[in-house]
Amino acid sequence: DAGVIQSPRHEVTEMGQEVTLRCKPISGHDYLFWYRQTMMRGLELLIYFNNNVPIDDSGMPEDRFSAKMPNASFSTLKIQPSEPRDSAVYFCASSPPGQGTDTQYFGPGTRLTVL
Amino acid sequence: KQEVTQIPAALSVPEGENLVLNCSFTDSAIYNLQWFRQDPGKGLTSLLLIQSSQREQTSGRLNASLDKSSGRSTLYIAASQPGDSATYLCAVAHPQQAGTALIFGKGTTLSVSS
DSSP, rough: OOOOOOEEEEEEEEEOOOOOEEEOTTTTTTTEEEEETTTHHHHHHHEEEETEEEOOTTTSSSSTEEEEEEETEEEEEESSOOGGGGOOEEEEEOOOTTTTSSOOOOOOOOOEEEE | OEEEEEEEEEEETTOOEEEEEEESSOOOOOSSEEEEOTTTTOEEEEEEEEEEOEEEEEEEEEEEEEEEETTEEEEOOOOOOGGEEEEEEEEEEEEETTEEEEEEEOEEEEEEOO
């Protein structure tokens, strides 16, 4: 059984470029979460979806960040334009029906470096 | 605003030692508390989940306790092994305006030497 899949695993880009991070949740899971991890701030929730609908996006830092979930098996987190302070590891997690935030399965993360 | 603090930030112990990791949170209105393990370059793996009505949970050599009224949790690791070396994160499920969310501490990085 495949876990949460994230791509790419590593991304290096230049300031001002658009960055798109991708996530495939575990099949059958109905919650999807996007987190950002930095040394300074630790792990922070950016946004989460339930049944493909955004429930809470209060953690999205700026309008430069946007997230979509067009179907139950795919989500994207886009940063446009990217800035050096966006450098972090971005994690996607999913949760099975009835579990909500209780039981989250994390992907391996995407390490983003913005030069 | 809920804040989660973990002390110490880093810990080094020799193999075989028993150890305690600490987690504190500022708002006792939580649904549950979880301890996660994070290995370098990997995602997080849930170790133990304690519901707000529970006092402790055990899994193998791990024991987690929860004192909601004082805003504290501890993770006890018995007979530590080099394979326990990782970062341990504490997270509380806290009601938000639009649902619940996990609020994480910054973690304790544990190094167990053989």
